[in-house]
Structure formats: structure tokens, C-alpha cells
Amino acid sequence: MHNADIRVLLVDDEEIIRDCITAYLEDEGFIVQSAASAEEALETIAAIRPAVCISDLRLTGMNGERFIVKAHSLCPATVYLLHTGTLYSLSDELREIGMTADDVLLKPIHDLSKLVNKIKQSAAAGRTV
Amino acid sequence: MSAKSAEIFFKSESRYRTLVENSCDIIFSLDTEGNFTFVSHAWKTVLGHDRGDAVGHNFRKFIHPEDIPRYETSIMTALQTNSAQEVTYRIHHADGSWRWHTSRGTPHVDENGVLTVIGMAYDVTERLRIEEIMTQTEKMIMISGMAAGMAHEINNPLGAILQHAQNIERRVSTGIPANLKAAAEVGVDLDLVRAYLQKRGIFDFIGHIRTAGMRASVIISNMLYFSRRSESGAEYIDLSALLDRVLELAGTDYHLKKKYDFRRIDLQRDYAADLPLVPLVVAELEQVLLNIIHNAAQAMAGAAMRREPRITLRTRLSEGMVLIEIEDNGPGMDEATRLRIFEPFFSTKEVGVSTGLGLSVAYAIVTKGHRGAIEVQSRPGEGSCFTVKLPLQGKA
Numbered sequence A: 001m002h003n004a005d006i007r008v009l010l011v012d013d014e015e016i017i018r019d020c021i022t023a024y025l026e027d028e029g030f031i032v033q034s035a036a037s038a039e040e041a042l043e044t045i046a047a048i049r050p051a052v053c054i055s056d057l058r059l060t061g062m063n064g065e066r067f068i069v070k071a072h073s074l075c076p077a078t079v080y081l082l083h084t085g086t087l088y089s090l091s092d093e094l095r096e097i098g099m100t101a102d103d104v105l106l107k108p109i110h111d112l113s114k115l116v117n118k119i120k121q122s123a124a125a126g127r128t129v
Numbered sequence B: 001m002s003a004k005s006a007e008i009f010f011k012s013e014s015r016y017r018t019l020v021e022n023s024c025d026i027i028f029s030l031d032t033e034g035n036f037t038f039v040s041h042a043w044k045t046v047l048g049h050d051r052g053d054a055v056g057h058n059f060r061k062f063i064h065p066e067d068i069p070r071y072e073t074s075i076m077t078a079l080q081t082n083s084a085q086e087v088t089y090r091i092h093h094a095d096g097s098w099r100w101h102t103s104r105g106t107p108h109v110d111e112n113g114v115l116t117v118i119g120m121a122y123d124v125t126e127r128l129r130i131e132e133i134m135t136q137t138e139k140m141i142m143i144s145g146m147a148a149g150m151a152h153e154i155n156n157p158l159g160a161i162l163q164h165a166q167n168i169e170r171r172v173s174t175g176i177p178a179n180l181k182a183a184a185e186v187g188v189d190l191d192l193v194r195a196y197l198q199k200r201g202i203f204d205f206i207g208h209i210r211t212a213g214m215r216a217s218v219i220i221s222n223m224l225y226f227s228r229r230s231e232s233g234a235e236y237i238d239l240s241a242l243l244d245r246v247l248e249l250a251g252t253d254y255h256l257k258k259k260y261d262f263r264r265i266d267l268q269r270d271y272a273a274d275l276p277l278v279p280l281v282v283a284e285l286e287q288v289l290l291n292i293i294h295n296a297a298q299a300m301a302g303a304a305m306r307r308e309p310r311i312t313l314r315t316r317l318s319e320g321m322v323l324i325e326i327e328d329n330g331p332g333m334d335e336a337t338r339l340r341i342f343e344p345f346f347s348t349k350e351v352g353v354s355t356g357l358g359l360s361v362a363y364a365i366v367t368k369g370h371r372g373a374i375e376v377q378s379r380p381g382e383g384s385c386f387t388v389k390l391p392l393q394g395k396a
């Protein structure tokens, strides 16, 4: 799969985080869209149908955990990654939709090329499901 | 008992004597020079020394050198102000250890008109140990709340620093078509731009931003252990094998090699043969033990050692806990240092090299993550011994 064929949705309430990750992913050729809240992302996710959605855990409003559960019911084909700055172990609900510890990304990501690899893997795996 | 009947009761010298000799506390008297003129039977039961070793000898013979001035002051004050004085100090036990005692002494003029100090002393070692653990626990509770909040606030700015530094590196690279296009639009040659940046050291600066950011990030992620809750992830592990692996890791850690040669240290293993498997989180316990061994090796390398540096790893079972002891024969530490080593950011080492998080992280992992305990004993000039205690039962 070409990066240009992979749509990524990024959910984070901090603009600077959306900016730096978007810049990197766009340089890699991905199609990136971002949302500042879970509520905003839920409005657009069905239209975007991203291959991969990366969500912050602590968001103002609905948190990342609940967001992913809801988003999954709208877009079950999307692979969800949780991006968090605190130690976190997956809730049962997130395990049920197939997430594993590998899908939790610890902030700050030191090297964004690792994120790129993770997105590619996830997108490839998502297509086969 | 009224004052009158008490007088009658105590009139008999033998009653006094029986009381004094049966007291669990040490009852003693000292002359104005500080020589014992009497010690009760408890002297032998509490401290293991013969009474004859004390009488006629000076208190200074038994009291920890660091505590002698305090003891002297208390006696002087009692005599000068004619009042009872309390003092807490370390006193030598016949088994070679130091025990903490509190004593209360009062000036007394005996029937021959001789001035003495009479008093009572009792062991407070266990009480102080428990107080120390409680203080430690309180400190940790305060810090853990702060750490989680701080980590959350700092990780995003840190992410921006690290990731934008990476973005800058990439946006001046020739590998990305959009860069070449933008350069052409403004009429510059990207290779020349890169040559300029190279010449002025800009690439190095960006590299330094990333290194510094990563260092800060490691500190923050270490602090997350303070707010860690006990959770699963524990497996039943063969402790002897884990200790062997940790020693191997310690020997190959390149950070260590830079500072000293781990191979010069005499490593002694004294593992209990009958240990059951112990429930623990492997990566975390490895970190704990590595931190302790790392410290021991650093301490021995930093001190002028007149003996061969040695680290002894010991394991044994005690009261449903498995004990891991890591003992070194390095410089040890004084009491003031010992009391602070589990505090985050407490370090006696070079700033910028050590953050002072090693033992505080170890403390959090052992006490919060594994419901165990970690303690230290140390004698300046002789060495230190860390004890990690882990429960054999998994978490309740």
C-alpha cells in the first residue's frame, strides 16, 4: 500500500501536537486530518473513514478511551491507536475491539519514524481484517 | 496509692532493688565525669554486655562517636539546670550492631553528698525504623500525585520540542519532493542551504536539542513510576536466574564501562537453594537491581578503596518474604545521607550525570508495584547493604 493511500485521523486537544505530527506524516505522504476533540472527530470520522486513527487519552470532553469505543462502532475497519503521556493499561472494552499493548503509544514519541512504521503496519493489518 | 503509703512501701531497700533489677529499661547512674557507677540487670539483657564492662567505665566507650557530643550536652544541661533531660543516641550492642536508645537522666545527690546523674534508658530502634518508613511513605504519596500531573503537562511540550526538531531536520533534507519544490519556488539551491547549515553547526544544534529533549523525557518517564498503581503483569520468576542476568547486564552496560571497569569488582553470589518462584514484573525488578548495583559500583569507583571492591548478592526466605541483599564494601554513607537517598532528585554525584532518581524509582517499584519493602544499612568506611523484600504471595 502506498502512503498516499493511507488516511490518518489524529485527535489531540493540543494544537502544537497536531501540528508537529501532521507535518511529519504529511512529509511521508500520508493523508492526514486532525480533530481537537472526540466530539469533533466523531462528526467527521464516518466521512473520512481513516485507515488509522490516533487518539490522545486525556481530552477535554469525552476521553480517548470512550471515543475509540464509539468511533469503532461507526468505523469498525479503522485501526485505533491510543497516544498517552501517563502509564496506562488497556480497558477491557478496548481489548474487546482487538487493541493490544502495542497499540498504546507513549508520549512523547522520540522518533516519529517509529510512528510511521506503526501506521503502515496497522494499515496493512486493518485491510486484511 | 497515697503518698503516705508509697513512702511506707518504698521504705524497704529490697523493694527498690527488686524494682530496679526487674525493670525492662536500663537504670543507670553516672558520675560527673561520665563514668558508670551503676547499671541495672537490663544492661545485660538489652545490650548483651556484662555489667562489669560498664561500671567504672566511661559512657563514651559505648556511644556512637557521632552521638557523643549530643549525649555530653544533655548531661551538662541536666547538671547545670538541675532538671531531667532526654536524649536519643546510638549505643553499641554486644552483637556488634548499633541500637538507638532514648534515656532520661536527672541530677541526684546521694546520701554521701556526691553528685551523680541517674536515669533510665530504653530501646527505640524499632520505633524509629517504623517512623522512618512512615515518613518515606508520606513523601512518596505527595510526590506521586505531583508526578502524574507533571508528566501530563510536560510530555506535550517535550513532544513538540523533539518532534519539531525532527521536522526541521527533514524539511532541509533533499529526500522530500516538497522541499525541492519549495526551494525552487524561492530560487535557492537546497544543497547549498545544507552546506551552509553544516558549516554553521546548525545540524549539531538540532541534534543537541533532540538529545536534551530525550534526556528530559527519560526523567519524566521515570517519575511516572511514582504514580504507578500495583497492577498485573507479574509472573512467577526464578530469582537466581534473574539475579545472574542482572549481573550480566550490569557488566555490559556501556554507561558503566565509561566510568569504571565492572570486571574489577569481585562478585559474590550467595543464593538460597530452596527459593520458590517469586511473583514479580521482570523488567521492573531488573531496573531496581541494576540501579542498586550501579550505585554500589559507582560508590566504590569514586572512593579511594584500600581493599578489593566487592559486591555480594544474597537471597533468603524470611517470614513469607523473599529477601534480596546487595552488599558492597565501598565508602558507605553517613546517617544524614542515608535518610535521604530514597528522595527523588537526591544525589551526591555530579550534576548533569546523575539525576538522583535511581533509588526513588526503585523505592516506588518495590513498595507500590510489588507491595514489598526496601531498606538500607550502611557504615561509613565499611560499606552499604540494600535489602529488597518481596512478598511470596501475589497481590491480594
Ligand SMILES: Nc1ncnc2c1ncn2[C@@H]1O[C@H](COP(=O)(O)OP(=O)(O)OP(=O)(O)O)[C@@H](O)[C@H]1O
Residues within 6 Å of the ligand: B291, B295, B296, B297, B299, B328, B330, B331, B332, B333, B337, B341, B342, B346, B347, B348, B349, B353, B354, B355, B356, B357, B358, B359, B360, B384
Ligand atoms: N552503595 C552506595 N554506597 C554509597 N552511597 C550510595 C550507595 N547507593 C546510593 N548511594 C547514595 O545515594 C544517592 C542517591 O542514589 P540514586 O541512585 O537515587 O541517585 P544517583 O545514583 O545519585 O543518580 P542516578 O541514579 O539518577 O544516576 C547517591 O547519590 C549516593 O550518594
Ligand SMILES: [Mg+2]
Residues within 6 Å of the ligand: B291, B294, B295, B357, B358, B359
Ligand atoms: Mg543511582
